[in-house]
Amino acid sequence: MSSTRSTRRRTRVVVLAAVAALTGGVGLAQAVTGAPTDDLSAKGGATRLDGDQTAAVQKAARKGPAENVILLIGDGMGDSEITLARNYAEGAAGRFKGIDALPLTGSYTTYSLNRQTRKPDYVPDSAATGSAWATGTKTYDNAVSVDLDGKANPTLLELAKRGGLKTGDVTTSELQDATPAVQVSHISARSCYGPVATASTCPEASKANNGPGSITEQLLDTRPDVTLGGGAKTFDETATAGTYAGKTLRAQAVERGYQIVSDKAGLAGVESADQDEPLLGLFGSGNLPVRYVGPAATQGGAALAPQRCTDNPDRPSTQPTLADMTTKAIGLLDNPNGFFLQVEGASIDKQDHAANACGQIGETVDLDEAVQVALAYAEKQGNTSVFVTADHGHTSQIIEVGSTSPGISVALTTADDAPMAVNYATSPSGGSQQHTGTQVRVAGYGPGAANIVGLTDQTDLFFTIRDALGLSEDVVEASKNGTVVAQPSTIRSGRAVNALVRRYDGDRSVTVSLVGRGQTVTKTVALASGEGQTTFFPRLAGKYSLVVTGDQSDQQSTAKVTVKPKRRR
Ligand SMILES: [Zn+2]
Numbered sequence: 001m002s003s004t005r006s007t008r009r010r011t012r013v014v015v016l017a018a019v020a021a022l023t024g025g026v027g028l029a030q031a032v033t034g035a036p037t038d039d040l041s042a043k044g045g046a047t048r049l050d051g052d053q054t055a056a057v058q059k060a061a062r063k064g065p066a067e068n069v070i071l072l073i074g075d076g077m078g079d080s081e082i083t084l085a086r087n088y089a090e091g092a093a094g095r096f097k098g099i100d101a102l103p104l105t106g107s108y109t110t111y112s113l114n115r116q117t118r119k120p121d122y123v124p125d126s127a128a129t130g131s132a133w134a135t136g137t138k139t140y141d142n143a144v145s146v147d148l149d150g151k152a153n154p155t156l157l158e159l160a161k162r163g164g165l166k167t168g169d170v171t172t173s174e175l176q177d178a179t180p181a182v183q184v185s186h187i188s189a190r191s192c193y194g195p196v197a198t199a200s201t202c203p204e205a206s207k208a209n210n211g212p213g214s215i216t217e218q219l220l221d222t223r224p225d226v227t228l229g230g231g232a233k234t235f236d237e238t239a240t241a242g243t244y245a246g247k248t249l250r251a252q253a254v255e256r257g258y259q260i261v262s263d264k265a266g267l268a269g270v271e272s273a274d275q276d277e278p279l280l281g282l283f284g285s286g287n288l289p290v291r292y293v294g295p296a297a298t299q300g301g302a303a304l305a306p307q308r309c310t311d312n313p314d315r316p317s318t319q320p321t322l323a324d325m326t327t328k329a330i331g332l333l334d335n336p337n338g339f340f341l342q343v344e345g346a347s348i349d350k351q352d353h354a355a356n357a358c359g360q361i362g363e364t365v366d367l368d369e370a371v372q373v374a375l376a377y378a379e380k381q382g383n384t385s386v387f388v389t390a391d392h393g394h395t396s397q398i399i400e401v402g403s404t405s406p407g408i409s410v411a412l413t414t415a416d417d418a419p420m421a422v423n424y425a426t427s428p429s430g431g432s433q434q435h436t437g438t439q440v441r442v443a444g445y446g447p448g449a450a451n452i453v454g455l456t457d458q459t460d461l462f463f464t465i466r467d468a469l470g471l472s473e474d475v476v477e478a479s480k481n482g483t484v485v486a487q488p489s490t491i492r493s494g495r496a497v498n499a500l501v502r503r504y505d506g507d508r509s510v511t512v513s514l515v516g517r518g519q520t521v522t523k524t525v526a527l528a529s530g531e532g533q534t535t536f537f538p539r540l541a542g543k544y545s546l547v548v549t550g551d552q553s554d555q556q557s558t559a560k561v562t563v564k565p566k567r568r569r
Helices: 016-021 028-032 054-060 079-089 126-135 156-162 178-184 195-201 215-222 232-236 249-255 264-268 322-333 347-353 357-381 458-468
Strands: 068-074 104-109 166-174 226-230 259-261 279-282 339-345 384-390 397-399 408-413 419-424 440-445 454-457 483-487 490-492 497-502 509-516 519-526 532-536 542-550 556-564
Touching (some): 068 322, 079 357, 104 458, 126 178, 156 339, 178 215, 178 226, 232 249, 249 259, 322 357, 339 357, 347 357, 357 384, 357 408, 483 542, 497 509, 497 556
Parallel strands (some): 104 454, 259 279
Antiparallel strands (some): 384 440
């Protein structure tokens, strides 16, 4: 309900066909830069600039507000990962049509914080880094949009939803994985996917303890209009407490109006997605299979004959690509009130952990195609910002061909028909390769994108996007219409009265008290999208009040309850 947004003039643009038709890039890079020639050895033959860029950069730096923001994340996509994927897929002097086309570029720092010492932890994980741009607050590795003290911070997706925008969350990983999870949930440990893990690892969050539930349960509560990815297996878990106790999370989703699709054809058939019928795409049991396979990295692999990557035969043709999911999400979210969409190419990171160069290259190419879709929409729509970045750096390095590196390495033949060696040396052979602590690239297009230029921190991106969309963090304003209804308002002694809490949009939880007959019974109730409920069983006849106080907003509301004596038999 930010005034910035409600007063803004909206232009609805029907762009689905345009997005589908634009598969060959968007002309953004061409507008800014030229292209290297065939003779890279000639003076100026490898340059990328097309004359003086002053006017183009000035034109690219546009003030907000934006109607829509699309944020695309390459998980683990440091500069090294981009460069080696570009070398392989486009050639050294080539250019990704999406990833490399954004006109404004900067770098940001990605460090997390140590929970005990509160000092920088130079090599972060995806939970801390995602929380940084989702909430604007640095936190510890493993934290999902909670700060060092465990406090939930509102996310861009939540603020966008509260502000009346449509929202989407798309990934190639499990939906519960850290990067998609940071927009829709708040929990102390990233592994708390479902009720089972939450009971043991995040007990404070479990529904049984009146918490907001596991990541999946919180996802269903947060209710983005569009949620697409893998991670179907957690939906087979059963809720142990709360309104849906005893039912699987999948059954809960169906009961709560979600449309569930499980393959490319199902996705294509969806015509609308909104708060009445949000879309949940579950395209795999776990993480989605990757695009390319290739030779394994081995000790001395950089000196072996170079090979090419091949298509992964185990990637089902029924699985939508990241570009398919992005196209569909944009089409479903496009509306006069605007939208916020996060899209993640998750397995650049996962294949880097596995020292699988072809795996990570294919996922970078996949992300590039999704970026092309986003840019084509943004260019056509005219008032959409696109940001492309990574959460953290990763292990892969381009090393000398023939090198006797102590790490494990692999030699590939690139699009230049030249050999390239890729090395992994942050863990012994066979172990999971680890993230690195480098700053990473952040690129932007559209209103507000000038704020990513130069050196920023990952947390800056939260404020850049919040302000580009004109989103309000005013919790008092957001909860000013908060109410409670007693249902029923008159009961017999010992029977149940439900306190139905509504429109506390700025609060994550409320304190509900039943006051009367000299007694006060108090409960804390976790809210989802400003709504929640709890039940009391008053025994003494008389007049009572239900008093609700927003834990974040302090907004108070009350309802009367009358308790009559038990009927005589
Ligand atoms: Zn990782």
